[in-house]
Amino acid sequence: MSSRQNPEPMTIEEGCKLIDAAVTKLTRIIEGKPEPPFASHEYIGNYTIVYNMCIQKPPYDLSGQLYEKYGAIFQDYDKDTILPSIMEKHDEYMLRELSRWSDINKIMVRWLSHFFYYLDRYYIARSGNSSLTVVGMTCFRDHVYEKVHFNVKQVVIALIHKEREGQQIDRALLKNVLDLFVQNGMGNMERYEKDFEDFFLTETNSYYSRKASRWIQEDSCPEYMIKAEESLKKEKERVSHYLHSDTEPKLLKNVQTNLLVLVAKQLLEKENSGCSALLRDDKTDDLSRMYRLYHEIPEGLEPVAVAFRLHVTAEGNSLIKQAEDAATSGIVEEQVLVRKIIDLHDKYMAYVTDCFQNHTLFHKALKEAFEIFCNKKVAGSSSAEMLATFCDNLFKKAANDKSNDDSTIESTIDNVVKLLDYISDKDLFAEFYRKKLARRLLFGRFSDDHERSILTKLKGQFGGQFTSKMEGMVTDMQLGKDQQTGFEEYFKNTNTGKPKGVDFTVTVLTTGFWPSYKTSDLNLPLEMVNCIESFKAHYEIKTKHRRLMWIYSLGNCNLTGRFDAKPIELIVSTYQAAVLCAFNNTERLTYQELIDQLNLGHEDLVRVLHSLSCAKYKFLKKEPASKTISKTDSFEFNSKFTDKMRRIKVPLPPVDDRKKVVEDVDKDRRYAIDASLVRIMKSRKVLPHQQLVSECVEQLSRMFKPDIKMIKKRIEDLISRDYLERDTENPSTFKYVA
Amino acid sequence: MRRSAASSKKKSDSITSSTTDLFRSASSKATTKEMDRIDHLFNQYANTSSNLIDPEGIEELCSNLEVPHTDIRILMLAWKMKSEKQGYFTQEEWRRGLKALRADTLNKLKKALPELEKEVRRQTNFADFYAYAFRYCLTEEKQKSIDIETICQLLEIVMGSTFRPQVDYFVEYLKIQNDYKVINMDQWMGFYRFCNEISFPEMTEYNPELAWPLVLDNFVEWIREKQA
Numbered sequence: 001m002s003s004r005q006n007p008e009p010m011t012i013e014e015g016c017k018l019i020d021a022a023v024t025k026l027t028r029i030i031e032g033k034p035e036p037p038f039a040s041h042e043y044i045g046n047y048t049i050v051y052n053m054c055i056q057k058p059p060y061d062l063s064g065q066l067y068e069k070y071g072a073i074f075q076d077y078d079k080d081t082i083l084p085s086i087m088e089k090h091d092e093y094m095l096r097e098l099s100r101w102s103d104i105n106k107i108m109v110r111w112l113s114h115f116f117y118y119l120d121r122y123y124i125a126r127s128g129n130s131s132l133t134v135v136g137m138t139c140f141r142d143h144v145y146e147k148v149h150f151n152v153k154q155v156v157i158a159l160i161h162k163e164r165e166g167q168q169i170d171r172a173l174l175k176n177v178l179d180l181f182v183q184n185g186m187g188n189m190e191r192y193e194k195d196f197e198d199f200f201l202t203e204t205n206s207y208y209s210r211k212a213s214r215w216i217q218e219d220s221c222p223e224y225m226i227k228a229e230e231s232l233k234k235e236k237e238r239v240s241h242y243l244h245s246d247t248e249p250k251l252l253k254n255v256q257t258n259l260l261v262l263v264a265k266q267l268l269e270k271e272n273s274g275c276s277a278l279l280r281d282d283k284t285d286d287l288s289r290m291y292r293l294y295h296e297i298p299e300g301l302e303p304v305a306v307a308f309r310l311h312v313t314a315e316g317n318s319l320i321k322q323a324e325d326a327a328t329s330g331i332v333e334e335q336v337l338v339r340k341i342i343d344l345h346d347k348y349m350a351y352v353t354d355c356f357q358n359h360t361l362f363h364k365a366l367k368e369a370f371e372i373f374c375n376k377k378v379a380g381s382s383s384a385e386m387l388a389t390f391c392d393n394l395f396k397k398a399a400n401d402k403s404n405d406d407s408t409i410e411s412t413i414d415n416v417v418k419l420l421d422y423i424s425d426k427d428l429f430a431e432f433y434r435k436k437l438a439r440r441l442l443f444g445r446f447s448d449d450h451e452r453s454i455l456t457k458l459k460g461q462f463g464g465q466f467t468s469k470m471e472g473m474v475t476d477m478q479l480g481k482d483q484q485t486g487f488e489e490y491f492k493n494t495n496t497g498k499p500k501g502v503d504f505t506v507t508v509l510t511t512g513f514w515p516s517y518k519t520s521d522l523n524l525p526l527e528m529v530n531c532i533e534s535f536k537a538h539y540e541i542k543t544k545h546r547r548l549m550w551i552y553s554l555g556n557c558n559l560t561g562r563f564d565a566k567p568i569e570l571i572v573s574t575y576q577a578a579v580l581c582a583f584n585n586t587e588r589l590t591y592q593e594l595i596d597q598l599n600l601g602h603e604d605l606v607r608v609l610h611s612l613s614c615a616k617y618k619f620l621k622k623e624p625a626s627k628t629i630s631k632t633d634s635f636e637f638n639s640k641f642t643d644k645m646r647r648i649k650v651p652l653p654p655v656d657d658r659k660k661v662v663e664d665v666d667k668d669r670r671y672a673i674d675a676s677l678v679r680i681m682k683s684r685k686v687l688p689h690q691q692l693v694s695e696c697v698e699q700l701s702r703m704f705k706p707d708i709k710m711i712k713k714r715i716e717d718l719i720s721r722d723y724l725e726r727d728t729e730n731p732s733t734f735k736y737v738a
Numbered sequence: 739m740r741r742s743a744a745s746s747k748k749k750s751d752s753i754t755s756s757t758t759d760l761f762r763s764a765s766s767k768a769t770t771k772e773m774d775r776i777d778h779l780f781n782q783y784a785n786t787s788s789n790l791i792d793p794e795g796i797e798e799l800c801s802n803l804e805v806p807h808t809d810i811r812i813l814m815l816a817w818k819m820k821s822e823k824q825g826y827f828t829q830e831e832w833r834r835g836l837k838a839l840r841a842d843t844l845n846k847l848k849k850a851l852p853e854l855e856k857e858v859r860r861q862t863n864f865a866d867f868y869a870y871a872f873r874y875c876l877t878e879e880k881q882k883s884i885d886i887e888t889i890c891q892l893l894e895i896v897m898g899s900t901f902r903p904q905v906d907y908f909v910e911y912l913k914i915q916n917d918y919k920v921i922n923m924d925q926w927m928g929f930y931r932f933c934n935e936i937s938f939p940e941m942t943e944y945n946p947e948l949a950w951p952l953v954l955d956n957f958v959e960w961i962r963e964k965q966a
Contacts, residue, residue, distance in 0.1 A: 689949030712952045720882055720922045731931055732949035 009060035015053050016069055022046045022115065023073055027081070030107045046115045054118050063123035070116050074136050077108070078143035086148055091155055092170065098152060099176045101144070109136035137186070145184045149195045152177060156196065157203050160238070164207065175242035182244055189246060197247055201254055204235075208258035216263050220273035222286040228259040228293060256297050264300075268307045275307035276314075279351065287355035301361050308356075309365035312348050316373030319344065327379035334386040335393055337378065342415040345370065370422040384425045385658065388432035391416055391454065395440060399447045406449075413454045417461050424705040426462065427672075428665050434470055435515050435661060439654075441477050442507065442554050448474070462702065472513030480507040490538045504531040508539075508548070516664075517551045522574075523599045524552070525581035552578075553604075561619060565642035570619070571649040575600065575608045580619065583637040590634040602631075609635065611652050617643065619650075669704060673714045676700055678723055681736040688733045689715075773833065775842035780832045791827040803848050810895050811851050814858045817870045824874050859900075865930065871896050872926045883920035886912050893929075901933040911957050918953055925951045939965070 022042075028035040038046075053062040082105065086097045113120065113132040120132050130138070156177060163169045178196065185191040208231070215224050235255055239248045260267075268275040278286050294300035323337040348366055356362040374383050381389075398409050420429060440446045451474050459467040484505055524532065532550065539548060555574035559581070560567050572580070578598055582589060589597070595605060606629045613620040613635060614627055621636045622629075676699045680692060687695075693711055700706050715734070718724045727733040783795035791799070800807045819835030821827055827835075839854060841847040858867050871892060875884050884892070890909045897905050908929065912918075918925075928951040936944050939961065946955040 690947065693947075708947070709952060709955070712955070716922075716924065716952055719924050726924055726927075726949075731927075734949075 009056045010049075010053055010062075011060075012053075012062050012065045012069075015049060015062065015066070018049050019046075019069065019073075019115075023077075023112070026108065026111055027077065030104050030111075043114075047117060050116050051118045054123065063119060064127075066116065067119055067123060067129065070112065070119070070132060071135050071139065073112065074105075074108075074139035075143060078105075078139055082140075082144050083147055086144065092159070092173070094148075095152065095155055095173055095177050098144075098148060098180065099173060102140070102176075102180055105136070105140045105144075109133055112136065134186075137183070141184045141186065145180070145191075149181070149184075149191075153196050153199055157200060160200070161203070161207070163238070164234075171241045178242055178244065189244070192244060192246075197244075197250070200243075200247070201250060204251060204254050205258060208255050209262075212258050212263055216266055221267055221270045221275070221278065222273060222283065222289075224267060225286065225289050225293060229289060231255060231259060232293075252296070256293075256300075260293055260300065261297060264294075264303045268303055275304060276311045279308065279311050279348075284351070284355050287351060291356050291359075295357075295359075301359065305361040305365040308348075308351075308362060309369045312344075312366060312369035313372050315344060315348075316341070316369060317376075320373050320376050320378055323378050332379050332381050332386060334378075334381070334389050338386060338390040338416075338419070341374070341419060342412070345415065345418060367422065370419075371424070374419065374422040375424050381658075382425060382428060383423050384429035385432045385661075387416065387419060387423065388429055388436055391433060392436040392440065395447065395450055396445045398450055399440075399445045409450060410453065413450075413457060416454070417457045420458070421461065424701075425665075426466070427668065427703045428662070430466060430470075431515075431661050431665050431668075434473070435657065437470055437473060438515055438554075441473060443556070446477075448478070466703075469513045472510055476509050476513060477507070483508055486542070487535065487538055490541075491534075502527050502531055504535070506535050509551075511549070517553060519549055519551060520553065520601065520604070521599050522552045522578055523597060524574075524578055525584070527581075528574075528578075561641070563641050564639045566646075568641075568643060568645070569647040571647065573608075573652045575604060576612060576650060576652060579605075579608050579612060583620070583635075588634060588636045591629070591631050594635070605629075607652065607655075609633075611650060615650075617641070617648055617650055665704075669706065670710070670714060672700060672703070673706055673711055674718065677711070677714060677718060681724055681734065685736050686727070686733060688730075690732075692734060772842045773837070776833055776836045777829070779836070779842065779844065779847075780829055784829070789829060791832065793825040796825065796827070802844055803851070805851065808891075808895060810899075811855060813871055813874070813895065814854050814867065815851075816874060817858065817867050818854060821874070824877055868896060868930050869923070869927060872923055883922040884926075885920050886918070889921045889926070897930075897933065901938075904929075904933050904938050907939075907961060908957060911960055915953075915956065915960070917956065921953070925953050928954055 025035060025038070025042075029037060050066060053060075053066055056062065082101045086094060086101060089097045109132070113136070116132055123129075124131055156174060159169045159174060178192070181192040181196050182189065211227075211231070215227055219227065232252060232255055235251055236248070239245060239251065243251070270277075275287075275290070277283075278290070290304060291301070294304050319337065319340050323332055323334075326333060326336075348369075352358065352362045352366055376383065378386065394409070394412060420426060423429060437451070440451075455467045455471050455474065459471075484507075487506065536548065539546075552574045557572055557574050557577035559570045559572060559577055561570050561580070570580070578600075579594065582594060582597055591605070591609070594600075594609075595602070598605070600608070609620070609622075609629045612618075613622040614629070619638055619641055621638045623634050623636070673696065676696050677692065680695050680699070681687060692715070693708060696711055697706055697708075715724065719726065719734075722737050724734045725737050727735055780791070783791045783799050785792045785795060796812070797807055800809070800812060805811050815835060816824075816827075818838055819827060819831040821831045821835075836842060836847065839847065839850040841850045857863060872884065875888055875892060876882070890912060893905050893909060912921075932944075932950070932954055941958055941961070944950070944958050946958065
């Protein structure tokens with residue numbers, strides 16, 4: 001109503017009496033007891049009582065006492081009414097009571113704040129005391145919450161346990177109760193964390209620890225993972241239903257640690273169902289699950305990647321062993337082995353891209369695994385050599401069999417390039433490849449497209465320097481064709497010294513691109529000499545300042561053998577042709593005579609004679625007719641020879657030059673190491689030994705893995721050649737000598 | 739400080755010459771006298787046509803000093819002289835060495851040897867001496883390495899008394915290995931560091947990944963195999 005005009009101020013006792021009456025009414029209403037609601041004049045009246053008492057002139061200004069009264073109302077209510085009601089209940093019922101009384105308290109705070117509003121506006125503002133709302137809530141916290149939270153927490157945790165074990169619980173209730181914990185923190189999460197969350201996490205920890213121990217014993221790896229995935233899902237749901245969102249990361253970490261981290265080794269190494277078995281049996285779903293589960297955990301994927309690497313390494317090693325066992329008399333079936341390794345790579349790369357989401361850890365694990373077994377020797381052949389031989393056979397076959405599908409060749413080439421990446425002796429591969437490429441190019445068994453394709457891919461992967469020589473070789477063949485046309489033109493036009501009835505083709509090779517071949521001073525038959533001379537004349541006209549070096553060991557020749565029965569065309573190497581033509585003039589020649597006449601080395605002559613007299617086709621008769629050539633043998637043209645074929649190709653088995661290739665590569669490596677060391681020291685000027693070594697290894701790693709001892713030796717060599725010197729004060733440091 | 743009779747005749751107007759002058763001239767006289775004796779000693783052993791003490795002369799010197807020809811002390815003497823050519827002492831080198839030793843007679847030279855040895859064996863000097871010993875054996879122009887046989891002898895002389903076991907083992911190894919036919923200065927100095935820094939025969943501190951010369955890596959490996 002209107003402010004009191006009565007000059008008599010109200011005392012606190014009088015005021016409290018009125019207030020108490022209002023409070024009683026209020027509590028009855030909000031406790032749900034039958035009580036008519038406040039009429040608006042009663043509402044205003046209550047407000048006014050407080051207002052009047054506040055504006056009274058001192059000493060009757062009762063703001064302070066009213067503030068106290070306000071606090072006392074709550075205290076009494078909490079202590080006398082709320083707390084006992086809650087305490088007499090148990091379990092879920094207690095929770096409900098708490099929830100109910102908390103709501104009631106909130107309403108009470110709201111209503112009484114309205115009644116006492118005037119205090120809020122002036123007294124509290126002036127005095128700096130807590131607001132009415134804060135007082136009300138703090139009272140509840142101190143006199144109710146503090147007394148019951150322990151028991152409440154016990155009940156909550158018990159209910160959660162029930163839910164974990166599969167039973168239904170009242171989630172909404174739990175949400176309310178846990179909200180209370182949060183609210184009673186009065187602005188921070190301390191109450192929630194200390195009074196509930198810590199206990200909850202401890203309980204969770206032991207719960208999942210027990211589960212993990214049981215499951216790991218009873219279940220297979222896939223079964224376990226499904227259960228783990230399910231548990232994590234359920235716990236996440238739990239958070240969304242009634243836990244505070246802050247709890248989520250801590251909870252999940254807890255569960256993951258127990259279910260996944262602590263048992264990782266046991267789980268992954270489970271016999272018959274662990275990582276190894278899953279990989280072997282193509283269980284992509286389970287592997288994907290494994291990835292998903294461990295991906296969440298920091299550094300969780302490491303053990304999985306390790307298991308992956310070990311498995312792939314074991315598979316690779318067993319392939320190597322199989323090949324080793326199957327290798328008879330030192331000959332490895334590299335076709336089979338390389339194909340198997342390629343297939344292995346495809347299989348496990350698929351796992352990396354699909355199940356393991358292309359994660360770098362798994363790419364790395366795959367790479368490391370392949371690097372281990374791809375660098376093993378099989379029956380004396382290095383992997384570099386085997387891969388080069390594989391390519392050789394691939395291209396030779398492809399050149400002959402045009403029906404071969406180009407795309408399979410291309411994809412095989414891609415695989416070869418990938419495998420080469422794992423081989424550390426790349427320079428050794430290049431050298432073997434070059435030698436075999438030379439043979440392919442010179443004996444006409446190649447397809448220009450395929451050769452260029454692989455070279456392009458190798459260049460893309462390993463740089464231009466790797467393939468420059470080989471590209472030069474292929475280009476030489478191209479140019480050779482044009483040159484040959486020019487050569488033939490020359491004959492047509494000049495008609496001088498044209499080799500009589502001999503078709504003659506020359507391929508000019510650029511030294512440096514091609515492997516080095518030894519020359520020999522073979523005495524050719526006259527017809528061949530004429531050919532050589534005429535080409536020389538032509539070439540000298542065309543180019544100046546170029547020297548031709550004739551490599552007869554690489555040539556081949558078509559001869560007609562006029563045997564008694566019928567003439568047969570013989571396709572032989574130049575050396576063999578030279579030997580055979582020697583019999584054009586004499587029926588019979590001894591070994592020594594052949595040596596003298598032809599000027600061939602013993603090793604070569606033995607090989608050639610063997611191929612012509614002791615092998616499948618005996619064009620020459622040997623006396624004595626033993627299986628090997630000796631220096632006392634003599635030979636005769638075997639006019640009685642015949643065969644159903646009209647054309648016979650007589651291969652000359654190539655000399656095993658594996659040793660030479662390895663030697664050549666070693667020599668190149670020494671130069672490369674020297675160059676690298678000098679380069680490094682030139683730019684760094686001063687460098688400690690270990691750093692120099694490691695930088696050198698790093699620089700050269702693209703082509704090969706240098707032996708530390710070899711590096712040391714090269715350093716010493718450079719010191720003695722005055723490129724480097726040892727620091728006199730610090731003998732483990734080197735200085736560049738300008 | 740008596741003026742000699744001869745000089746008093748010459749210096750008629752030097753009544754005012756100071757005692758320091760006298761002292762100086764006397765001591766320089768003494769110095770020249772010392773140098774004369776040193777030269778005199780030189781001439782006793784030098785080859786008159788080349789004016790050098792040649793190997794023959796050195797042998798005689800050694801026998802007079804009662805020191806074996808291959809003794810380390812002769813090498814030390816050469817070091818003191820900073821002698822450049824093995825087997826020969828020039829007059830300048832001779833003067834340098836004997837003056838530094840303050841020895842102008844054979845007897846004094848003999849007496850100076852133990853002191854010289856002590857001086858050389860001082861840690862600060864020995865490394866220098868050790869390197870000198872190597873250079874001294876480089877007889878050809880532009881020669882950088884010394885053959886194994888000579889190295890073995892040199893090691894014996896220079897290090898035999900102080901590092902007996904290391905020298906014995908290393909010499910044995912050098913004789914049976916095939917990787918190296920000569921040893922260069924770097925490897926030579928490496929061995930010195932090896933003897934000083936690595937306990938023998940345990941060699942626990944030795945790490946082949948460090949900057950030790952490769953020959954020592956192989957040496958250590960060889961010993962380890964023997965010990966196994």
